[in-house]
Amino acid sequence: MNTAPRTYAIRVDGHLDDHWSAWLGELDLARDDDGTTVTVSVADQAQLHGVLAGLRDIGAVITELRTTGTPAPICPSVLERPLQTERLTLRPATADDADPTWAFRQLKSVNEWLTGCPADLEGYRELFSKPARLATTVILTLGHDPEAPTIGDFMLRREDAWAQLDVADQARDTQAELGWVLDPAFTGHGYATEAGRELLRYCFEDLGVRRVTANCFLGNDASWRLMERVGMRREVHAVRESLHRSGRWLDTVGYAILEQEWSPA
Ligand SMILES: CC(C)(COP(=O)(O)OP(=O)(O)OC[C@H]1O[C@@H](n2cnc3c(N)ncnc32)[C@H](O)[C@@H]1OP(=O)(O)O)[C@@H](O)C(=O)NCCC(=O)NCCS
Incomplete structure (x- = not known):
């Protein structure tokens, strides 16, 4: 069951006096021009039940009940x-990074290899600013x-390794996946x-993961050559496994590097 706290708003017919x-x-009552009253900020289910009972007792007619302001996870x-490297700064993304990343992500030559890019900037901003997306996006800027x-954005996603149920706790957050544009x-x-x-260093030294992976279409030479340049090993070549928007089923390759295979540059 989702136990995330919620707040509620209830609208009733007619104006309720203070x-x-x-x-x-002690609920705030907002009286709207349309002749209805909204009670706002009912904090949780327990209070909600009490307020509904109170409204029933005074004979108020409820016309709307909705959740409001569900706190973002x-x-x-x-x-x-x-993080800083010799030539770059790598920093967590914010919603303000939508516009500069859109500038290159919407290019045909870039989007060719990506999962997709909304057709307009508004749609892209909405997607980019989702909390889970921001949390896994690293912005690259040139210099310090x-x-x-902004010259690019990387994905860094921490994840659980597959494990049998009885040892699943020990596999939690032991892996990370990298992506790049x-x-x-x-x-x-x-x-x-x-x-x-630098992100591999961060994964192994700071996050303490044991394995880092990356995947791409086999036809995306620039991407898998990058995987090899940073020391990753080809583990998987899946044949005609993924559907490209061109309609073709394409081969994909999967790379990985273990903590013990990695050495700082
Ligand atoms: C994948 C991608 C990030 C790779 O970019 P890239 O510029 O090839 O990679 P790098 O920045 O590491 O540069 C490497 C190139 O610069 C050259 N280079 C110059 N100076 C270098 C240096 N100091 N260190 C390493 N390489 C250097 C290398 O020889 C190499 O060139 P080459 O490909 O002609 O051999 C880029 O092609 C891209 O964004 N593609 C579109 C999005 C995409 O496909 N993302 C992946 C989806 S799975």
């Missing part, structure tokens, strides 16, 4: 703090200046390699 507020447990970034231009204006300089190496 003195009913105390009867209903707390979703901290997997990157606990910004706070105003430095560079603005094509900044490819060919080793920036993705530099960021990838």
Whole structure:
């Protein structure tokens, strides 16, 4: 059962006087111009039942009951703090990073290899700013200046390894998956390699995971060559496994590196 706290709003026919507020447990009552009253901020199910009973007792006609302001799940970034490499800054994403990443993600040559990109910026902003997406997105900027231009975004997702049920606790958060996108204006300089190496270091040294994975279409040479440059090993070649938007079923490759195979550059 979802136990996330919720708040509720209840609308009733007619204007309720303020003195009913105390009867209903000191609730704020907002009287709308349309002749209805809304009680807001009913904090939880227990209070909700009490308020509904109170409204029934005074003969109020309930016309609407809805959840409001369900608190967003707390979703901290997997990157606990910004990281610096020789040429780059890697930092947790914020909703403000939607526009600069849209600029390169919507390009045909980039989107060619990605899961997808909404057709308009509004749709992209909505997708990009979802808490779970922000929590797993790492922004790459060139240089160490706070105003430095964004040149790409990486995905870093921490995950559980597969395990039998009785040892599943021990497999929790023991893996991470990497993904990457560079603005094509900044490819060919080793920036993705530099960021990838730093994120591997972060995974093994700071997060303490035991294995890091990455996947791509076999036809995406730039991506699997990057996996090899950062020391990952090809583990899987799946044949005609994934459907590309061109309508073709494409081969995919899966790479991984274990903590004991990794060595700092
Ligand atoms: C995948 C992607 C991030 C790789 O970018 P990239 O620029 O090739 O990778 P790097 O930044 O590490 O640069 C490596 C290239 O720069 C060259 N290079 C120059 N200086 C370098 C340095 N100091 N260190 C390493 N490489 C260097 C390398 O020789 C290599 O060039 P080559 O491919 O001609 O051999 C990029 O192609 C991309 O964003 N693609 C579109 C999105 C995508 O496909 N994402 C993956 C989905 S699974």
